[in-house]
Amino acid sequence: GSGWPLEGGTSGGFFMYHAENNQAFVGLIVDLNYANPYVSPFDEFQRLKHHPVLKQYLEGGKRVSYGARAIAKGGFNALPEMTFAGGLLIGCNAGTLNFAKIKGTHTAMKSGMLAAESVFDAIKGGCSGGKQLESFNTAFKASWLHDELYRSRNFGPAMHKFGPYLGGAFNFIDQNIFGGKLPITLRDDHEDYAQMRPAKEFTPIDYPKPDNVLSFDKLTSVFLSNTNHEENQPCHLVLKDSSVPLSKNLPLYAEPAQRYCPAGVYEIVESEAGEASFQINSQNCVHCKTCDIKDPAQNITWVTPEGGGGPNYPNM
Ligand SMILES: Cc1cc2nc3c(=O)[nH]c(=O)nc-3n(C[C@H](O)[C@H](O)[C@H](O)COP(=O)(O)OP(=O)(O)OC[C@H]3O[C@@H](n4cnc5c(N)ncnc54)[C@H](O)[C@@H]3O)c2cc1C
Ligand code: SF4
Structure with a gap:
């Protein structure tokens, strides 16, 4: 399905697979070309699970795992x-x-x-x-x-250029009538990170608090990803310029890393003296690579951590 809870030009869709032992895999794909820096894909996903279509299957169940991954869908x-x-x-x-x-x-x-x-x-x-x-x-x-x-x-570029209705109509004609052989090629010509707009153009999104039945917080979710990194290793999230998060991303975009990271790795913390600092909790990283893609300053490089660390998803 697509649409709710994503709104305001943010596109994507959800899926639910039924699995053995009465298990269900549910997920939300959020296109990373969104403009609103207040969007939090994690919180959108928590909202999604309250939709009656999903709720009917999830209510009374037990959360057993959690993960996140950027999907390379440029095609x-x-x-x-x-x-x-x-x-x-x-x-x-x-x-x-x-x-x-x-x-x-x-x-x-x-x-x-x-x-x-x-x-x-x-x-x-x-x-x-x-x-x-x-x-x-x-x-x-x-x-x-x-x-x-x-x-x-043409499928992705049509959706991104024309939106879900016109893009959907184009794709119906291109895919079902012409078998994908229309003699034109549409392209996505803007990088995802460059689509982000300044925070002052938006109102912060007031996401509902988790009810611990269908929706949960980030930290307990990350715990269920079984992510693990050996201690005493260089941080695998490398900043080209360590001043950018506070000097540029915070004033311009309300530092979106706090929200686009689905594992709570990036935090703006304030000291008792009221001084802000940018904290990287790299041990929480679930290796989704979103920060490498979506940081508006392109200042973060995800590198392979030492020791084969990372999430460990059961049943996947
Ligand atoms: C949420 C989600 C749902 C999806 N649903 C579907 C679906 O229903 N149907 C479908 O067809 N596709 C689906 N896909 C896409 C599909 O999972 C991928 O296209 C497919 O897994 C790609 O296979 P791959 O072998 O190229 O890469 P991967 O499956 O990503 O395999 C790469 C492997 O390399 C390992 N690796 C990475 N770095 C290192 C390293 N430095 N050293 C050693 N090992 C390393 C990784 O741990 C991983 O096991 C989905 C993807 C996601 C994220
Ligand atoms: S730090 Fe980057 S790669 Fe790791 S979970 Fe957060 S967004 Fe994903």
């Missing part, structure tokens, strides 16, 4: 060069998810199969490594994967 138009000397970018590393279906498992698998076949052929042909596997590009272009991604290339 065909956003695919990078997938080959480089000695390596290949495949699956969601490259961005092979089909946004029209919001499905990326079959496409990631196919890109992996094409990669394996190219590597196998190269080794069989005497290659000892370090080469750029052009054969992968040829195989990719000839595959159903390329065709599927090409046909869905």
Whole structure:
């Protein structure tokens, strides 16, 4: 489903999967091109669970896990060069998810199969490594994967450019009548971070308090992600300029990291003397990569932490 609770130009949609042992997976996808810095995807998700359609399944249940992940859904138009000397970018590393279906498992698998076949052929042909596997590009272009991604290339840009109604109508015609082969290509030509507007243009959103039945707070949710990081390691959330959060992001955007991070990693804390500081609780990070994408100053770089740390999702 799509729409509520997202409003004011913020788009996205929710899903609910029924699983074995009477379990349900419920989630909300929030497009990261939203403009309002007061939007909190975590709190939108908490609101969502109160909708009668979901409530009927969730009420009386027990929260067993929590997680968050940015979905690479730029699709065909956003695919990078997938080959480089000695390596290949495949699956969601490259961005092979089909946004029209919001499905990326079959496409990631196919890109992996094409990669394996190219590597196998190269080794069989005497290659000892370090080469750029052009054969992968040829195989990719000839595959159903390329065709599927090409046909869905307009889906996301149409929604972003024309909105859900006109964009939906365009997509209906493009997908169902022309099979994704309309002779035009729409593109998303603005980065998600650049779409954020100054806080003074909006009113802070008053999210309801969690009822601890259907909705919960961030910290107890993060606990259920089983995220874990070895202590005594450099912070894996690297600021290019440590002054930016307080000098730029706070006055301009009310430091949106406090809200877009679904794990409460970023906090503005005030000392007793009333002095503000920017605190990074990196041990809480659930590796969603939203900060790397959405920070309006592009000042945060997510790097792989030491020791294989991160969330540990059961049943996934
Ligand atoms: C909430 C959500 C719901 C989704 N629902 C669907 C759906 O219903 N159907 C569908 O088809 N697709 C769905 N997708 C998309 C799908 O999950 C992805 O497209 C798919 O998993 C991509 O596969 P992948 O192998 O490329 O990457 P991943 O599945 O992300 O696998 C990458 C692996 O690499 C590991 N890794 C990362 N860094 C390192 C490192 N430094 N060292 C070692 N290991 C590392 C990760 O832990 C991970 O296990 C969904 C995605 C999300 C986030
Ligand atoms: S710190 Fe960044 S990657 Fe980690 S949970 Fe928060 S937004 Fe996601």
